[in-house]
Amino acid sequence: MNALVEHRAFDHVPLDGTIGLEDLASKIGWEPAVLIRFVNVVLIQGIFEEPEPKVYKHSASSTVFREDAMRAYYQLGSWSVPSWWKVSDYLKTHAPEDVYDPLKSPFSYSRGAEGQTYYQLLEADLAFSDVWHKGMAQAAPFNPVLGMFPFRDMKEAVEAEPDRAFVVDVGGGRGNALVDVMRECGGGFGAPMVLQDLEEVLQGEDPVQIDGVQVMPHDFYNEQPVKISLPDAHIYYMRKVMHNYYDDKCRTILRPIVEAMGPTSRLLFGDMILPETAQPGDDALPFYMDLRMLMIGGTERSETQWKQLLESVGLVIVKIWRLPGAPHQATIETRLRGK
Structure with a gap:
């Protein structure tokens, strides 16, 4: 193939x-x-x-x-093949705790590039980066933005406080998620829609330009700018971000957002939820994805693991909105503890 x-x-x-x-x-x-x-x-x-x-x-x-996106999605898998072949050697030659270090991921090891993360290697290889972004677009129907959290039900709250951003997509890549939300809601209900990612992602060779979206270069390890340049947002949104990192790194990423949230702010996570146990006949996809994330320095989480992580940074789960027909895909709605 x-x-x-x-x-x-x-x-x-x-x-x-x-x-x-x-x-x-x-x-x-x-x-x-x-x-x-x-x-x-x-x-x-x-x-x-x-x-x-x-x-x-x-x-x-x-x-x-014949389609670029599907071809790219297939090639994205082929780029990962070396890490699968070499993971046994990796586990023989590394200390058990090395797997938690993104600079020592099985993927980095397989490329002879320990000292660099998967995403550093991704952005340094223009061909791989192009394949990755196209492949992620093709994967979107399997990890949808819509069909779980009812974004359109926010209309009254957002229109009552339009100076607050409706959705701040943190680490939002090329803005595909915001485009989906705006399509469902007929725009942003008169409030700002904000896309945040690294400058090289947003303003590189092909700058992101989306009508109705404020593009805001931001490194999510730094202070959250939406509460500095704008009031706290109605929704901060992170889609397929947390599974790239283990808990210590996630806490570092989440704390600036938690500090920026107001009493009615929501922080949504569009992510996968692992079953608590693996049973014969279960859908293999969540467990395959968890193993795939191991290769690049991350992990999928069960509901119990999500709760432990989020409570450790002062968040509580309000509701888990699962995708009908694919309950491992979900949007996790959280707020500040005690709010």
């Missing part, structure tokens, strides 16, 4: 027709006798169809690999 993706074989199969083996091989620069050995393996998985011998057309499963 990786060879077919990287050589763009999927792009050369017409959407509404067929292509012969020799023609396809010529277009991607392979020997036909080599190409058929790859195609045969994916054919038995339902990727491509063969209406007659050595003639191919798209199946529903192969069509999606």
